[in-house]
Amino acid sequence: MRQVLVLFIVCVLSAFLLSFVYGKTAPLIEENAKKKIEASLKEVFPGEVEFKEIEPGKLWEVYRNGSLAGFVYIHGERGYSSVVRAMVGVDLDGKIVGMKVPKEGLSETPGLGMKVTEPWFSRQFIGKYAEDVKLKKDGGDLDAITAATISSRACVNAVKNGYIELVKKRLPWWMKYIREFAKEYGIEEVEPGKKWKVKDKGLLYLGEAEGFGGKVQVLVLVDDKGKIEWIHIQRPEEGLPETEGYGTEVATQEYEQRFIGKSAANPDVDVLTGASVTSRAVIEAVKEGYKGGE
């Protein structure tokens, strides 16, 4: 009997001691884990930013001064003898602002494939569009690691596919037009997500108004006199919430043509029969975005 009592006392003492130590150390341990993740995220998206986890371990939204500034994602592709995971920070244009390949869990050939973790390799990615990254030998402009093509390619694919699978669909539909203007003329952000200045061309803005099935958006370029130079109405595949066959008839090049040359403050464009609500919404959107003009 006494023996069991001794055993019991030992167990109880042990449990007490352990729960005490656990109580003291658990918060510290959690803090350490959080700090580590933050540090990694900051490495690939530097600056005065905050991170919001969207998909645990895979995707974060990056906010600067309260508005969305980009994304950080982690994606892996099969390499030579392990999965090569890339941690990438991209801005809203899909341009890479930082990239690194974490050493944990990476098991490529030491001295060869493992070199994907080296700074000179990841530095190459900065400034490139995540969707277009390619090795020189595949027609792009990134140097592979000598004698470690498979590992290098895996890394490139990880960056590209991760972008396509995780980020691309979260980017606003109008992003690709902004990118094209940026590529062709040069662009300056006036109001993030709303207004941009296009070099030598004028003001580009996003307008929005309530349509039949939801908010309708338009992207408009006006010259400095407020005349519409170019317009793009949100297409159904870009998220236009209007009725198929009726409201969607508005989202065509033909209808867009009618706006060219008109005044953005009050575009004198006919409403389409059978799609009056949507047409009016588009006109409203053009006006709404221009209000507060240049």
Next chain:
Amino acid sequence: MDLFLLFLAAFLVNNIVLLRFLGLCPFFGVSSKLETAIGMSMAVIFVMTLSSIITWLLYNYILVPLHLVYLRTATFILVIASLVQFTELFLKKSAPALYKALGIFLPLITTNCAILGVAFLNIDYGHSIIQTIVYAIGVALGFMLALVLMAGIRERIEFAPIPKPFKGLPIAFILASLMALAFLGFVGLFGLSL
């Protein structure tokens, strides 16, 4: 297919003794004779599989819901110690010859870091109960493979002219080094890695 790869990894590519350094004490202690090596392996297979299952259940259905995760180390080792005691009694009754041959090494399975190690790894890897069973059996068989191979070689090396300082354990370690080198060749099999 995934389960097969898991088994293969546990058995060869991540061989517990030669590449993950668990279970070394019995590995060097029992591998001088083939017979005891086989006996020990059988005991290990039994204890490892059963203990992995029990500790997995204990962790996921008792410790976690009751927020007692920090008692993991203590409870796991107690489960294993009890299981070994039970195996000892069982062997004593049903296979007394084997019981005698294993001698001190049977209770020593309790301190076989491979058994406790695998219990921890199942949790750390987030295995399901099926994966736990496959993994434990794979590891135990990998242990047996290494042990039997080692015993086979050691029995013969007994008669070779080994320099005095190397006789016994040191030469066994050199053997282990060569075996580990050989097993490293399995890395990359089906895309599996260290």
Next chain:
Amino acid sequence: MFRHFVNGILKENPVLVLAIGLCPTLAVSTSAYNALGMGVAVIFVLTMSNLIVSAARKVIPQNLRIPIFIIIISTFVTITDYVMKAYLPELAKNLGVFVPLIVVNCIILGRAEGFAYKHSVPAALLDGLGSGIGFTLVIFIIGSIREILGAGTWMSIPGGFEGFKVFGEGFLNYPVLFMILPPGGFLVIAFLMALSRKLTGEA
């Protein structure tokens, strides 16, 4: 009395002579810093458990002693595990599953059963320290050899010091990788064992 302390380091060195505590020795000796960290952890657990077992040896019943030793040892191991995770997270990550595995380190159970249970507190304390230091010494030497040859650095500390580049910067590009991998570990121990036998006059 002092004899107990010295014994653990030379004549009865747990790793090289008794061939126990092998698992952590091989697994964490890939760098001198890791080895040192593990060594200190083991010294702590070994000394504390020897202390408690010896102090309570009159009340611990004979036939329940093993489970009680285990509970005592696992308590200190868990404490070490959590304190390390909180204050030295990089080390904890490097040592991985081998920190909780200290509980089955044959050295600790072996000394508790073979010595602490039957000796006074001061003697048990010295024995614990001695064996622990003996273990740490060996594991540190192995770790240093493997790190210097296998990575070109010595005492590199993750998140801090990069380590002394013993053979110069050039060596870092093509170190003897074999040393860091499992076969290298086995080989280093083999030679150290043989060496220690020659030195202590056993061969």
